[in-house]
Amino acid sequence: MELTSTSFLVTLVVVTALAMLAALLLWNRLPGPGWLRWTARVLMIGLCQLTAICVVAAWINGSYGLYASWDDLLGTQAGNESTMTGPPVGRATFTLGEDGTRSTYFRGSHSKLAGQVIVWTPPEYNAAGAAKTRFPVLTLLHGYPGSPRSWMELGDMPGALDDLVRLGAAHPFILVIPEIYPGGVNTDCSDVPGHKVATWLADDVPGLVARHFRTLPQPKGWAVMGISTGAFCAAKLPLQYPKVFGAGAALDPDALTGDAGVLADRGLRERNSPMWLVKHVKKADVGLFLATSAQDKDSPPRQLEAFAAAAAGTGVRVKTLVRPSGGHNFQTWTGMYPDALGWLSSEVPAPSAPQH
Numbered sequence: 019m020e021l022t023s024t025s026f027l028v029t030l031v032v033v034t035a036l037a038m039l040a041a042l043l044l045w046n047r048l049p050g051p052g053w054l055r056w057t058a059r060v061l062m063i064g065l066c067q068l069t070a071i072c073v074v075a076a077w078i079n080g081s082y083g084l085y086a087s088w089d090d091l092l093g094t095q096a097g098n099e100s101t102m103t104g105p106p107v108g109r110a111t112f113t114l115g116e117d118g119t120r121s122t123y124f125r126g127s128h129s130k131l132a133g134q135v136i137v138w139t140p141p142e143y144n145a146a147g148a149a150k151t152r153f154p155v156l157t158l159l160h161g162y163p164g165s166p167r168s169w170m171e172l173g174d175m176p177g178a179l180d181d182l183v184r185l186g187a188a189h190p191f192i193l194v195i196p197e198i199y200p201g202g203v204n205t206d207c208s209d210v211p212g213h214k215v216a217t218w219l220a221d222d223v224p225g226l227v228a229r230h231f232r233t234l235p236q237p238k239g240w241a242v243m244g245i246s247t248g249a250f251c252a253a254k255l256p257l258q259y260p261k262v263f264g265a266g267a268a269l270d271p272d273a274l275t276g277d278a279g280v281l282a283d284r285g286l287r288e289r290n291s292p293m294w295l296v297k298h299v300k301k302a303d304v305g306l307f308l309a310t311s312a313q314d315k316d317s318p319p320r321q322l323e324a325f326a327a328a329a330a331g332t333g334v335r336v337k338t339l340v341r342p343s344g345g346h347n348f349q350t351w352t353g354m355y356p357d358a359l360g361w362l363s364s365e366v367p368a369p370s371a372p373q374h
Contacts, residue, residue, distance in 0.1 A: 024116065027076050034069035041066055110226055112137065117170060126222025129214040133200030135223055136166045138176045139231065140183065140190035142369060152232045153369045154239045156191040156362065157223070157263075159248030162204050166195040172348040173245070178355050188359040189368045191241075192231055196223045198248055206272075206280045207251035208290040216290075219251070220259040234367060237264040237304075241366050243358060245269045245351045246316075250292065253306055253325075257295035257334070260302035265365040267307040267358040268292075269351045270317040274325050296329045305335035305365045309354045311344035337361055 041062040048055040112120035118138060125132035143153060158175065160168045169175040175193065182188035198207055200218055209216045224240065227233060234240070237256075242263050244252035249271035256263040274292045281287035288294045308325060310317040322338045329336045339357050344350030 027073070030069065030073045030076055034066070034073050037062070037066045037069050110135070110230070112230065119170070119176075121166075122226075124222070124226055126218050126226075128221045129200075129218040131200040131214065131218045131222070133197035133218070134166055135197075135226060136170075136193075136195040137227060137231065138193040138195075140176070140180065140192070142183075142190045143192070143232070148369075150232075150371045151369050152234045152239070152372065153192045154189055154234050154241065154366045155194055155224075155227060155231075156366075157194045157196065157219070157240070157242040159198050159207070159219075159242060159244030159251050160195070161244075161246030161248050162199065164198075164246075164248070166197060168348075169193075169195050174348075174352055178352060179359060182356060182359055187356060187363075189363040189366065191362075191366075192227070192233060194223065194227050198244075198251060204247070204280055206247065206277060206290060207255060208281060208286070210281070210286065216255070216258060220255055220262045224262055234370070236262050239264070239367060241265040241267070241362050243267040243269070243362065244271075245348070246346065247272050249308075249317075250274065253292040253308060254290065254295055256304040256306065257292060257299050257302060258290075260299075260304050263304065265305045265307075265362055267362055268309070269354050269358060270310050270314055270346055271308065271321075272317065274321050293325060293328060296325060296332060296334055299332055299334060301333040303333065305337070305361075307337050307339070307358055307361045309339035309341070309358060311341040311350055313343050314346050314350070316346045335365075 044062070045059060048058050110122040110124040112122045114120055119136050120138070121134060121136045123132065124135050140153070142148060142151075158169050160166060179188060179191065179193065183190050196219060198219065199205065199215065201213055203213050205213050205215045207215050207219055224236065228236075237260060240263050242252045242255055243266070244250070249268035250273075252266040253268040253271050253274060256266040271292075275294075276287035276291035278284075278287060281290065306329075308322045310319055310322060312319055319340045322340065326336045326338055339354065341350070341353065344353065
């Protein structure tokens with residue numbers, strides 16, 4: 019049973035409920051002398067507390083991706099082995115989950131990094147008469163710390179997208195949710211020695227998805243959307259890889275000039291920052307949507323204004339949104355979905371069958 023699986027969390031909840039029920043039923047029925055009964059009662063209380071703590075810990079870990087596996091938690095995975103384990107390079111087997119998503123543990127042939135990739139196809143993908151229809155792709159990038167499942171457990175995906183599609187406010191997209199720091203090293207989605215995370219996200223993962231699903235051609239049919247650190251990545255990847263992603267939506271992005279705590283090398287940090295990239299891009303045909311709230315100190319509105327000013331005259335299409343209130347959390351980000359997904363649907367074409 020995987021550490022981050024829903025079944026593990028449900029099992030812990032059931033065990034906690036059984037421990038509490040047992041304590042209630044046995045409290046006055048314990049045999050033996052008084053000191054033995056009180057010792058047993060203290061142990062029952064301790065068991066109830068322990069199981070409840072395990073439930074909370076498992077939920078926090080699943081939401082924020084603090085530990086990806088039992089080996090990671092127990093420290094039995096030596097060094098940087100996570101970049102080398104998993105299936106042979108380029109090979110992937112998707113497993114269908116209870117929520118309709120398909121997931122795989124995949125090792126990229128270009129980056130040599132390994133990580134989880136979750137894919138969801140909209141209901142229209144399997145509809146009658148859609149066997150030849152190709153669909154736009156939206157890659158969702160979680161924050162740091164975080165995990166791909168954060169989008170489902172906290173971000174109401176794919177349900178929120180499905181609701182907007184039914185309202186006619188967004189296109190059906192194939193959703194792709196990869197790890198943004200495979201190997202456990204955060205690089206702000208950049209290629210650094212030993213961890214080519216940008217290559218993982220812009221080469222290996224798109225190649226995997228294009229091989230296994232009916233996708234529209236790159237870059238027009240592909241977009242990326244992220245939150246927090248993932249939003250920083252969603253702003254920079256279309257600028258770095260305009261032949262892969264035609265559009266990006268950044269919800270409360272981290273500092274668009276880069277984070278010295280992540281990339282200490284000033285030159286490397288600068289060349290991988292959206293602010294530097296948008297000034298040096300050569301007429302890239304990409305669109306970027308940047309959103310934040312007036313109350314978010316981690317992503318102040320002034321940096322969106324500075325970015326839009328830097329993009330003027332470059333050909334990069336920039337749209338910004340500043341909500342009057344909201345913190346750096348999924349409650350704020352889900353409120354931005356209608357604007358972000360609606361804008362992405364105006365940049366990215368709708369599903370279509372190939373023309374003959």
